[in-house]
Amino acid sequence: MSLQAFKQQFKQELSGAYENIELNSLLSILIQHVTGWNQIQQVLHKDESLDKNIQAQLQAAIKELKLGKPIQYITGKAWFMGNNYTVNENVLIPRPETEELVDWIIEYANIIDKPLQILDIGTGSGCIPIALKLALPNCMIAGLDISDEALNVAKLNAEALKADISWMQEDILDTTYLPNQFDIIVSNPPYIPFKENVNMQVQVKNFEPNIALFVTNEDPLVFYRTIARLGKQYLSPKGQLFFEMHYDQGRALLALFDEMGYHAELRQDMFGKDRMLRASLKH
Numbered sequence: 001m002s003l004q005a006f007k008q009q010f011k012q013e014l015s016g017a018y019e020n021i022e023l024n025s026l027l028s029i030l031i032q033h034v035t036g037w038n039q040i041q042q043v044l045h046k047d048e049s050l051d052k053n054i055q056a057q058l059q060a061a062i063k064e065l066k067l068g069k070p071i072q073y074i075t076g077k078a079w080f081m082g083n084n085y086t087v088n089e090n091v092l093i094p095r096p097e098t099e100e101l102v103d104w105i106i107e108y109a110n111i112i113d114k115p116l117q118i119l120d121i122g123t124g125s126g127c128i129p130i131a132l133k134l135a136l137p138n139c140m141i142a143g144l145d146i147s148d149e150a151l152n153v154a155k156l157n158a159e160a161l162k163a164d165i166s167w168m169q170e171d172i173l174d175t176t177y178l179p180n181q182f183d184i185i186v187s188n189p190p191y192i193p194f195k196e197n198v199n200m201q202v203q204v205k206n207f208e209p210n211i212a213l214f215v216t217n218e219d220p221l222v223f224y225r226t227i228a229r230l231g232k233q234y235l236s237p238k239g240q241l242f243f244e245m246h247y248d249q250g251r252a253l254l255a256l257f258d259e260m261g262y263h264a265e266l267r268q269d270m271f272g273k274d275r276m277l278r279a280s281l282k283h
């Protein structure tokens with residue numbers, strides 16, 4: 001089979017599941033991943049018969065995409081703030097909204113303009129602390145996760161991107177001690193109430209780790225409350241909490257942080273939805 005013939009088969013088999021523009025992008029990412037050919041090489045080689053091993057990998061990818069597996073888990077790579085991160089089923093695929101959260105922290109840290117101690121809670125692939133370290137090399141940055149498997153991915157990414165980060169394996173819901181005072185504690189915690197899983201895309205609910213996504217229906221804000229409690233003890237004077245959040249939890253979160261003795265403000269994502277929150281202790 002030639003590349004040209006594969007492209008036709010790919011489009012025929014997946015046209016029901018994806019828009020045309022998305023199909024072209026998936027095709028290009030997949031072919032580059034399996035063959036190593038860039039766009040120009042893909043044109044030059046389009047009529048050649050493909051190696052059997054390459055054909056087998058391409059056919060396997062069609063089957064996985066049909067089941068809804070995200071392309072990032074097929075290639076094992078995802079982009080975040082201009083860098084390529086290793087990902088697998090143990091970590092959430094980094095999202096563009098999280099890039100906006102990191103941008104907000106960088107903006108704040110640049111105003112403060114001194115080396116800061118920063119902790120990321122629920123670090124997953126390590127995308128938040130690594131992106132922060134690359135942008136703010138004088139800051140001391142730590143990443144924490146309950147999952148050893150996620151931390152292994154985070155360590156791999158930090159090594160590949162030459163970011164010096166300290167890692168901690170902890171269940172934050174069962175932690176009363178942190179090894180430091182922090183100027184910034186950031187978290188993109190699990191925040192989707194389990195009942196919402198019926199309306200979620202197959203790509204997310206069947207492939208991304210449940211532990212990264214879901215919280216109980218009864219207490220969806222548990223991570224925010226727990227981190228706010230820890231912040232009272234472990235934030236340095238003028239320390240800040242930064243969070244990513246569910247777009248419709250803004251009012252509930254503002255009330256929660258106010259009740260717990262914090263000033264809090266929301267920030268909207270590129271689609272105009274409440275998506276980020278910053279909080280500092282009232283004095």
Ligand SMILES: C[S@@+](CC[C@H](N)C(=O)[O-])C[C@H]1O[C@@H](n2cnc3c(N)ncnc32)[C@H](O)[C@@H]1O
Binds near residue numbers: 145147
């Ligand atoms: C929404 S993901 C965020 C991953 C990454 N920070 C990002 O933004 O792409 C939440 C992360 O929290 C971790 N997590 C879940 N429960 C936890 C707990 N009790 N203590 C610490 N980390 C937890 C998950 O393993 C997952 O990596």
